[in-house]
Amino acid sequence: MRKQLPNPYIPMLTEVVSITSENKVNDIKTIELKFKKEEDYKNFAYIPGQFAEISLIGKGECPIGIASSPTEEGTIKFTIKKMGTVTSGFHNCEVGDTVGIRGPCGNGWPMEDMKGKNIVVIGGGFAFSTLRSLVLYVLDEKYRKDYKDITVIYGNRDSGEVLYQDVLEEWDKRDDINVVLTIDREEEGWTRKVGFVAAIVKEVAPSPENAVAIICGPPIMIRTAVAELVELGWKDEQILNSLEMRMKCGIGKCGRCNIGNKFVCVDGPVFSLAELKKMPNEY
């Protein structure tokens, strides 16, 4: 007899413990969730780069990348941009509200394979959430020795859009990480870089030697930044992307997130450029 499994569409229940507005225009918020049942939290063992299906019961469900790192124990965080019914619902949440969660879903960043390597993180806009998770993870005292040099290039439209100011400040204080922040246009009071992410990648010129590049951001940024890396001698296998697709179930059943014979929700969302080149250009 087949092992009886629980209904995979039933969410575990969590409670909102904090809500943080992340940008000036206030359309991006980070919500922090605590599992109502301790055993659910134990079963929710995730790695950076994975996502979860989070839902407001009665409004609906959506897939969101996990912004917290597994090293931040006790709670999990999601950074959500206000877009439609469900995300707007999350923006109207209050502390104490119930949120459903299913997951963790997807493959996540290959934390094991990256051991002993230099890591170059390139992010743009609010796609930085799973990158926050990754950087916090590799900076954790338990894991820092497993990874070599860490470079973060993080670009935004303007200074008001820079997420996670608190952790960025922490990273600035450390000498074992190189954080390069950039915004698209000059702004009064801005002392960091100015220019598109691709241009900054060219300027920083990270070496492909024993390194992995992790790229997350809008499609145009990904294309241009990848082009610069290739120029610098990076191989397709060294460049990792996290893809987005419309999803419903998050567990490889509802069908819509396929690219060729792969499902982004279970085979991805992380693919190397080498893998992507083998897949049809339909994403």
Added chain:
Amino acid sequence: MEQKILQKDQIAKLYIELSEEYNIYAPVKEKGNIVFKKISNSDQIELDYLNSKIPPKEVLFPQMEVLFEYKLDGKDVEIIDRQDLDEKILLFGVRPCDAYSFELVGNFFKAHGNWEDEIYLKKKENTTIIGMGCNSPRTTCFCTSVGGHPFQKDYIDLFLTDLGDKYLVEGISDKGKEIMQKLSWLSDAKEADVKKSEELAKQAEESFTTKFNFDLVTKVLGENFENPVWEEISESCIGCGSCTFLCPTCTCFDVIEENDKYNNRGRRIRIWDTCQSCLYTLETSGHNPRPDKIQRCRNRIMHKFSYYPENYNCLGCVGCGRCIQACPVNNELRIIIDKILEIEKEEDEKAVA
């Protein structure tokens, strides 16, 4: 193998005996179409049919299905799981192609990723199939091209062959053999009956007019994702999705909430969705990876005949021909496959020249 005879006027007896244990779903005539419905009386069963318009997948994977229910109480939420998955289902009169579809769908709901679709799989486990051979396949049928046969018994528990005024009955699986034993009043089959059933199977197999070389199709598809032929193939498609809704192996679904606001409760449901719809892949940002019918038509064909073989080493098609019959603009599979194979021919000609 033990073979028995069921007289056609004994169907009522069979129904009475089996309905004690099972909810019986059988082909019934509704608004001029054959559909599989839960019956409460053996008179409802329609025995003179080729196949149902909507495949019996609908019984295990209904167009609308509850995933769970919920009650809202202030900031608290109570989730209520499905309690009805233990229903013992008996599907009566399923054709071999549709019986095979349950195998494919079951494997899909089990295979991809770490999660199993417990809702579907539990129902499948509780289902017994009484199948029926096809004495006269339709001109649109092509199960023999996808590894099937009008008398394929592999995915059927109890197999019936229509011998005119009676059925030859064979217990195939353990479930089916158990039912055979239970129906102790069935008379023994004579050698002539068995011989007749073999003849019928042979005749049926020989009567097929629609035949495809799917090995070649899969090969050509694998090399021609970007071929301009997709423009031609999708030209007349109106994106109605009939081909997918009526396909016994199509399982894509959407998930939505249904709320009863006055009573602070509701349910999360899944409903059939189709890759032929623009909204199916439309992302929140406005980006759509399959914005035109070219990509959407291609996705359906590639899924069945290229991605499925790549992932599961079999075709995602059972050859029932419903998509051929249902297409309102006659942009049907036979024409599409011809166009795809045309690519190969052209290339061969080029090579010769």
